[in-house]
Amino acid sequence: MSNGGRRVKAAWGASKRRYPREAVREAWTQVVPGEVGPSLFLCFFTPDYSPDEVFSHLNFLLYEYPSWRLAGLSTAGIISPRGVWEQGLGLLRISGEGLVIVTSMAKLGRLAAFQAGKEAGEELLAEGIRPPGTIFVFYDGYAEGITPFLWGLYGVLGPDFTYVGGGGGEHSLGKGSVQLTEGGWTTGAAVVVGVGGLETVVLAGHGWRPKASPFFVTRAEGRTVTGINGFPAREAYLDLVKERGRSISEIGIAHPLGFPRLTGEFLLRDPLRELPGGAIEFVSEVPYNSAAFLMQAEDLAAVAERVVKKAFELSPEPSFGLIAYCLSHHWLASKSTEGMLSLWGEVPYLGFLSFGEIAAKGAVPFVQNKTVTVALGRE
Amino acid sequence: MAAQLSSMMLELLALYEITSWRFPHSEEEILLWFIDKTSRLFGVTGFSVEVKVPGSPAPQVWRWGKGGVEPQHRYSWRDAELELEVSFVHPQGFDERARRLLNVLGCQLGQNLRTFYWYRRLQYLTCHDCLTGLPNRAYFEAELERLKETFAYPVSFIVCDLDNLKEANDSRGHSFGDELLRAAARLIKESVRESDVVARVGGDEFVVVLPRTGRQAALKVARRIKKRLAAHNTQHPHLPLSISVGAGTASSPERLRQGLDEADRAMYRNKVRHKEAVKRNGSSDPTCGYILRRQPGGGVDRRADL
Numbered sequence: 001m002s003n004g005g006r007r008v009k010a011a012w013g014a015s016k017r018r019y020p021r022e023a024v025r026e027a028w029t030q031v032v033p034g035e036v037g038p039s040l041f042l043c044f045f046t047p048d049y050s051p052d053e054v055f056s057h058l059n060f061l062l063y064e065y066p067s068w069r070l071a072g073l074s075t076a077g078i079i080s081p082r083g084v085w086e087q088g089l090g091l092l093r094i095s096g097e098g099l100v101i102v103t104s105m106a107k108l109g110r111l112a113a114f115q116a117g118k119e120a121g122e123e124l125l126a127e128g129i130r131p132p133g134t135i136f137v138f139y140d141g142y143a144e145g146i147t148p149f150l151w152g153l154y155g156v157l158g159p160d161f162t163y164v165g166g167g168g169g170e171h172s173l174g175k176g177s178v179q180l181t182e183g184g185w186t187t188g189a190a191v192v193v194g195v196g197g198l199e200t201v202v203l204a205g206h207g208w209r210p211k212a213s214p215f216f217v218t219r220a221e222g223r224t225v226t227g228i229n230g231f232p233a234r235e236a237y238l239d240l241v242k243e244r245g246r247s248i249s250e251i252g253i254a255h256p257l258g259f260p261r262l263t264g265e266f267l268l269r270d271p272l273r274e275l276p277g278g279a280i281e282f283v284s285e286v287p288y289n290s291a292a293f294l295m296q297a298e299d300l301a302a303v304a305e306r307v308v309k310k311a312f313e314l315s316p317e318p319s320f321g322l323i324a325y326c327l328s329h330h331w332l333a334s335k336s337t338e339g340m341l342s343l344w345g346e347v348p349y350l351g352f353l354s355f356g357e358i359a360a361k362g363a364v365p366f367v368q369n370k371t372v373t374v375a376l377g378r379e
Numbered sequence: 380m381a382a383q384l385s386s387m388m389l390e391l392l393a394l395y396e397i398t399s400w401r402f403p404h405s406e407e408e409i410l411l412w413f414i415d416k417t418s419r420l421f422g423v424t425g426f427s428v429e430v431k432v433p434g435s436p437a438p439q440v441w442r443w444g445k446g447g448v449e450p451q452h453r454y455s456w457r458d459a460e461l462e463l464e465v466s467f468v469h470p471q472g473f474d475e476r477a478r479r480l481l482n483v484l485g486c487q488l489g490q491n492l493r494t495f496y497w498y499r500r501l502q503y504l505t506c507h508d509c510l511t512g513l514p515n516r517a518y519f520e521a522e523l524e525r526l527k528e529t530f531a532y533p534v535s536f537i538v539c540d541l542d543n544l545k546e547a548n549d550s551r552g553h554s555f556g557d558e559l560l561r562a563a564a565r566l567i568k569e570s571v572r573e574s575d576v577v578a579r580v581g582g583d584e585f586v587v588v589l590p591r592t593g594r595q596a597a598l599k600v601a602r603r604i605k606k607r608l609a610a611h612n613t614q615h616p617h618l619p620l621s622i623s624v625g626a627g628t629a630s631s632p633e634r635l636r637q638g639l640d641e642a643d644r645a646m647y648r649n650k651v652r653h654k655e656a657v658k659r660n661g662s663s664d665p666t667c668g669y670i671l672r673r674q675p676g677g678g679v680d681r682r683a684d685l
Contacts, residue, residue, distance in 0.1 A: 114407060151414050155443045159424045159470070210384065214392055262393050262420050262477060264384055287415050289399035291392035362470050364418035364444065 008096035010320030020053035043072030079351030092350035100196035113145030117152025129194035131160035139190035141167030141355025142176030163365035166324030169355030204359035207303035210293035232278035304340035318376035323351025425468035456489035511564035519578035531590035535597030623650035
């Protein structure tokens with residue numbers, strides 16, 4: 001399950017075994033043969049597995065290799081060449097001589113997230129991460145502050161790195177996710193991995209376009225919107241979508257907001273749930289005093305294929321791939337991921353159903369919603 | 380998708396965003412607002428903002444994103460109270476429309492910063508004593524309210540009273556009295572931790588708030604103040620100080636006022652003892668050794684409380 005040939009080598013492994021120890025062992029045996037030099041292990045697992053056990057078994061296996069690094073996230077589902085699993089554990093090993101790999105973990109929060117991002121960036125630089133390189137960011141989708149965290153991180157590292165990653169969360173259970181590194185695991189945090197010497201092409205697409213006229217988010221704080229067009233957010237939003245009788249979390253999946261850029265592209269935000277007092281909580285931070293559109297879906301099933309094809313055009317012989325596939329996109333596209341998965345050939349890849357995605361190359365990283373994000377790595 | 384929205388509509392929507400503003404709680408909030416608007420709307424990958432406030436020693440500089448790259452657009456804004464230089468970096472450069480809107484954004488940033496600095500100055504003035512630079516009574520009362528919500532107990536107080544200030548004012552003039560107050564404030568501030576609050580709560584009265592400090596530690600701090608006082612009087616005989624000091628401790632939010640009253644009573648005991656010692660020994664009081672000797676006049680004699 002590895003690509004072999006090139007200097008940056010990668011391999012994937014996945015398991016549906018019920019017990020964490022067995023699942024970790026099975027995935028591990030698929031990824032470890034053929035490793036070279038420093039290695040990064042990305043681990044995604046569904047909430048069925050105890051993070052404590054996943055961590056301790058991985059840590060046990062990694063113990064003999066002090067230069068190997070681990071970063072991981074619990075998510076609603078994992079994506080591998082075997083398909084999309086809503087229960088399972090996956091590992092992606094990225095190895096290569098000359099790669100410099102540094103992991104960092106920071107707690108998120110509304111108040112000090114920008115500073116935490118700066119400190120994470122400074123830690124990476126202090127440990128020797130230099131461009132060109134790739135910065136992986138995996139975070140708790142239910143935690144506040146990922147947007148200022150990314151801005152703090154970017155403020156230190158700059159646009160010469162590629163930023164890729166996503167959030168984990170369990171929409172149906174209404175809970176966040178677990179983040180782990182070789183140092184331990186926690187919740188409500190962001191894991192940042194800097195890989196110096198690894199160049200990555202990253203693309204994200206969402207397939208949504210605006211409908212009707214723009215409106216204004218007149219009051220917002222972090223992920224909470226309290227005013228739309230000067231009225232309480234919930235009532236104003238329900239008037240805009242012209243739908244009643246269902247909860248905001250059900251309606252919101254099909255009616256995200258789109259915030260236009262001057263170029264005409266949109267940054268999407270998914271309504272997550274209703275809060276007391278008529279406010280709405282969104283999946284990621286909402287720009288305050290901003291203009292927005294209600295968005296409608298195009299052919300969502302085709303979006304993922306389009307993104308993967310385009311990414312392969314830009315990077316024809318990748319060493320590995322990483323996918324952050326929006327959980328709600330997965331639901332809305334009737335779970336039709338077969339087409340996208342068939343495009344990968346022998347390239348080892350792993351992905352997860354995400355709760356917010358990050359994709360930026362030569363630009364400022366933003367958390368996006370509703371996207372299919374594909375990263376292709378090579379030396 | 381882009382074709383569905385006209386260029387004019389995008390420009391108007393962007394204009395709404397960059398000219399709509401809410402009052403910030405901090406400079407960081409302004410910085411995050413600026414990052415959001417520049418990077419999301421315009422695709423800016425880096426900027427530097429240099430703010431000069433006339434009278435301040437050095438300009439304040441925010442650098443974010445790409446450093447050391449020749450900026451593609453610069454904007455300057457200035458009025459009597461603030462000078463602003465902003466430069467923006469974009470991988471492909473800016474078109475005319477973006478430059479126009481970035482100028483509006485820069486202008487908005489200048490006005491926002493100026494308003495924020497006004498607010499911050501006003502906030503400082505309402506909460507600080509302009510003579511000593513210490514927090515004033517209003518700040519102290521707010522600090523007491525804040526302490527009720529914290530887990531910083533035990534909280535100790537040290538009440539310090541500058542003796543014979545009235546006599547000093549009457550005999551040597553108010554500027555001398557002001558000098559005494561400034562010296563007392565400096566001395567007390569230098570005797571406590573950076574994080575402790577020293578407030579001037581009355582004309583000649585100071586209170587030190589010591590969070591997470593028990594009775595014994597507070598008495599130690601009071602002794603340290605006395606020690607520094609003695610050293611000061613040796614080193615600065617032309618500016619002699621006499622300060623009465625008392626300590627009190629509150630073990631819980633409900634007992635906060637009692638802790639303060641305890642410190643106040645202890646301070647008065649210290650003052651009375653000090654005056655009696657001066658009388659008994661016939662020695663002169665440092666502050667008014669060479670000024671008119673007078674009994675404190677007017678008001679209720681608080682010694683009766685003791």
